[in-house]
Amino acid sequence: MNRDVLCYGTVLAGSVFFLFAAKDIAVTEASLASSAFFPRILLGALVALSATGLYKTVRAGAGGKGQKIHSPLLVMLGLCVGFIALLHLAGFVIATTAFIFTASLYMSADYSAKNIALMAGLGFTIAFGINYVFINILMFILP
Amino acid sequence: MDMFFTALAGLFTLKVFPLMVLGIIVGLLFGSVPGLTATMAVALILPMTYGMETVTGMSFLIALYVGGISGGLISAILLNIPGTPSSIATCFDGNPMTKKGEAGKALATGIFASLVGGMVGNLVLIFLAPPLSEFAIKFTPFDYCAIGCFAVTVLASLASGSFIKGIITGFLGMFASTFGMSPVDGVLRFTFGFESMTAGFSFLPVLLGVFALSDIFKEFADNTFRDRAVVKVSSLGKYTVDMKYMAKQWGNFLRSSLIGTFIGILPGIGGSTASILAYSEAKRASKYPEKFGTGIQDGLIASESANNGMVGGALVTLITLGIPGDTTTAILLGGLMIHSVQPGPLLMMTNPEIIYGIFAALFLSNILFFVIEYSGVRLFTKVLNIPKYLLFPVIIVMCVVGAYANNNVMFDVYTMLGFGFLGYVMTRFGFSLPCFVIGFILGPMVETNYQRAMMFGDGSLVPFVTRPVSAFFLVMAVLSIFFSLRREHRLARAAQAAKLNDACMLEKDV
Numbered sequence: 001m002n003r004d005v006l007c008y009g010t011v012l013a014g015s016v017f018f019l020f021a022a023k024d025i026a027v028t029e030a031s032l033a034s035s036a037f038f039p040r041i042l043l044g045a046l047v048a049l050s051a052t053g054l055y056k057t058v059r060a061g062a063g064g065k066g067q068k069i070h071s072p073l074l075v076m077l078g079l080c081v082g083f084i085a086l087l088h089l090a091g092f093v094i095a096t097t098a099f100i101f102t103a104s105l106y107m108s109a110d111y112s113a114k115n116i117a118l119m120a121g122l123g124f125t126i127a128f129g130i131n132y133v134f135i136n137i138l139m140f141i142l143p
Numbered sequence: 144m145d146m147f148f149t150a151l152a153g154l155f156t157l158k159v160f161p162l163m164v165l166g167i168i169v170g171l172l173f174g175s176v177p178g179l180t181a182t183m184a185v186a187l188i189l190p191m192t193y194g195m196e197t198v199t200g201m202s203f204l205i206a207l208y209v210g211g212i213s214g215g216l217i218s219a220i221l222l223n224i225p226g227t228p229s230s231i232a233t234c235f236d237g238n239p240m241t242k243k244g245e246a247g248k249a250l251a252t253g254i255f256a257s258l259v260g261g262m263v264g265n266l267v268l269i270f271l272a273p274p275l276s277e278f279a280i281k282f283t284p285f286d287y288c289a290i291g292c293f294a295v296t297v298l299a300s301l302a303s304g305s306f307i308k309g310i311i312t313g314f315l316g317m318f319a320s321t322f323g324m325s326p327v328d329g330v331l332r333f334t335f336g337f338e339s340m341t342a343g344f345s346f347l348p349v350l351l352g353v354f355a356l357s358d359i360f361k362e363f364a365d366n367t368f369r370d371r372a373v374v375k376v377s378s379l380g381k382y383t384v385d386m387k388y389m390a391k392q393w394g395n396f397l398r399s400s401l402i403g404t405f406i407g408i409l410p411g412i413g414g415s416t417a418s419i420l421a422y423s424e425a426k427r428a429s430k431y432p433e434k435f436g437t438g439i440q441d442g443l444i445a446s447e448s449a450n451n452g453m454v455g456g457a458l459v460t461l462i463t464l465g466i467p468g469d470t471t472t473a474i475l476l477g478g479l480m481i482h483s484v485q486p487g488p489l490l491m492m493t494n495p496e497i498i499y500g501i502f503a504a505l506f507l508s509n510i511l512f513f514v515i516e517y518s519g520v521r522l523f524t525k526v527l528n529i530p531k532y533l534l535f536p537v538i539i540v541m542c543v544v545g546a547y548a549n550n551n552v553m554f555d556v557y558t559m560l561g562f563g564f565l566g567y568v569m570t571r572f573g574f575s576l577p578c579f580v581i582g583f584i585l586g587p588m589v590e591t592n593y594q595r596a597m598m599f600g601d602g603s604l605v606p607f608v609t610r611p612v613s614a615f616f617l618v619m620a621v622l623s624i625f626f627s628l629r630r631e632h633r634l635a636r637a638a639q640a641a642k643l644n645d646a647c648m649l650e651k652d653v
Binding site: 003004006007011018021022025026028032033034035036038039042043045046049050052053056060072073075076077080081083084087088096099100103104107108109122123126127130134138139140141142143 | 190191193194305307308310311314315317318321325327328330331332333335359360363364366368369530531532533535536537539540541543544547548551553556557560564567571572573574589590593594597598602604635
């Protein structure tokens with residue numbers, strides 16, 4: 001699909017959805033001063049602008065082709081989601097070690113035994129280091 | 144000036160000075176590695192300043208900012224890849240100099256030009272911010288609301304290729320700031336029944352997602368995450384600044400630094416525009432414009448003076464109006480808010496020690512970066528060889544830690560991840576991320592002042608056009624929309640004419 005048509009279409013659909021959701025905002029003041037006014041006026045403007053953009057793009061037949069999402073991005077997204085999920089289950093040091101090990105091994109694309117050992121050591125050292133610095137020196141609470 | 148020197152003396156303590164040196168070094172590292180930016184450095188380090196005193200934390204962040212902007216020239220000159228977006232014009236003449244075997248000379252010139260630009264920007268900040276604050280103190284909510292609208296329109300017209308896309312991005316940023324409790328009367332909006340949405344999207348997770356995570360996602364989507372630069376330190380050549388040549392270039396230094404400072408004052412425009420504009424102006428004013436792009440020092444001076452001059456300019460609007468001049472100052476704004484300091488004209492009266500602390504930190508950072516980068520350039524070139532597979536996972540972990548440390552809730556981590564992906568998608572669709580973030584910051588300011596204005600004016604919109612300051616900024620906003628649309632219309636017509644011309648030529652040939 002044409003990139004600009006997809007882009008304006010998504011903004012238009014999203015704005016219409018939120019415009020309907022904005023109906024539920026409680027109105028406590030006169031209409032011009034209420035807390036519903038600002039988001040509604042923004043959404044109205046977004047609907048108008050994205051519709052204009054869509055119309056102009058379709059009429060001119062302009063806009064680049066939609067780009068394919070490469071699989072490394074999906075792998076990285078998956079790793080990030082897995083890391084966050086593991087934080088809940090295994091705690092910071094284990095989850096971070098596992099994440100750094102997996103991500104750097106995947107990125108380096110070197111699956112030799114030496115590199116696997118190196119990445120595992122590196123992952124643990126960095127995870128332990130961050131944990132130590134943030135908890136003991138900076139007095140942070142880590143996830 | 145007494146307050147400036149007192150603040151400067153306050154930085155030479157065991158608590159602040161080593162932190163500033165560390166800030167410069169980390170900033171230079173982030174600036175010199177392509178894919179890592181000054182904005183990313185400041186966003187990642189910001190959570191570490193929670194426990195520090197305001198001036199200490201701000202000095203650390205400003206050192207990172209200056210280091211990050213200055214470090215970008217290393218990879219621009221050696222690899223023809225700008226380390227930070229603001230070094231884009233440095234590639235034009237810096238890399239041809241490297242190809243001619245003058246890498247050392249190019250690096251030394253670039254570092255010296257950065258120092259001059261930084262100092263000019265600093266002087267403008269010191270002398271312009273106090274009177275501007277005094278003037279801005281008289282502003283009413285009507286004026287602030289109008290300034291916010293003006294800022295969004297300027298941003299949309301200058302920061303993006305298409306005006307419609309620019310303004311949509313600014314409005315999307317503003318809209319994202321309306322989630323959760325409203326700022327004036329506490330009404331809940333778009334929470335969809337989720338309790339964690341009550342406070343809306345926090346500033347820091349959004350910034351970390353949009354600026355740090357989305358850049359990493361982009362590298363993965365483009366399949367460039369395995370690219371690795373190899374730079375030989377021994378091939379730098381003669382490493383000196385030709386002071387005689389520099390003295391002849393004083394006009395170029397001054398013009399480019401002032402262009403950078405002025406662009407910095409405009410909200411959200413950023414260093415890349417500053418360096419390109421200064422470069423083209425230097426070329427226009429030169430006696431030998433044909434030599435630009437072949438590897439002459441003039442172009443390098445223009446680009447580097449402008450991007451470092453921009454830092455001082457960007458801080459002017461942050462300090463006097465509370466409006467960030469670029470994306471990194473947007474994070475500095477967050478840093479001030481974390482320390483319960485509200486930037487704006489009143490800050491000069493209520494907390495002058497913070498303002499003068501920022502002035503002094505910028506001054507000292509400029510000197511420190513020059514000393515550290517000039518003496519350690521061979522070391523920083525080695526950093527370019529660090530593989531991304533060691534950097535990116537650590538940056539992602541730091542993003543997670545930073546987002547979580549904000550409020551100690553996992554919702555902020557999900558927000559960061561979500562906005563990271565959104566930032567990546569927006570880049571793919573040609574939306575400008577700085578527009579989005581500045582919109583996100585300006586949203587609450589415009590809304591709060593709009594609601595206050597409605598209360599003061601008994602629900603009437605008339606004072607917006609009868610008050611001189613608000614009327615002026617609203618007229619400027621309308622003019623900026625008009626000129627942007629006219630420029631786009633002309634460009635579209637020219638493109639159509641060129642297409643038609645090509646078709647005619649093809650027909651003739653056939």
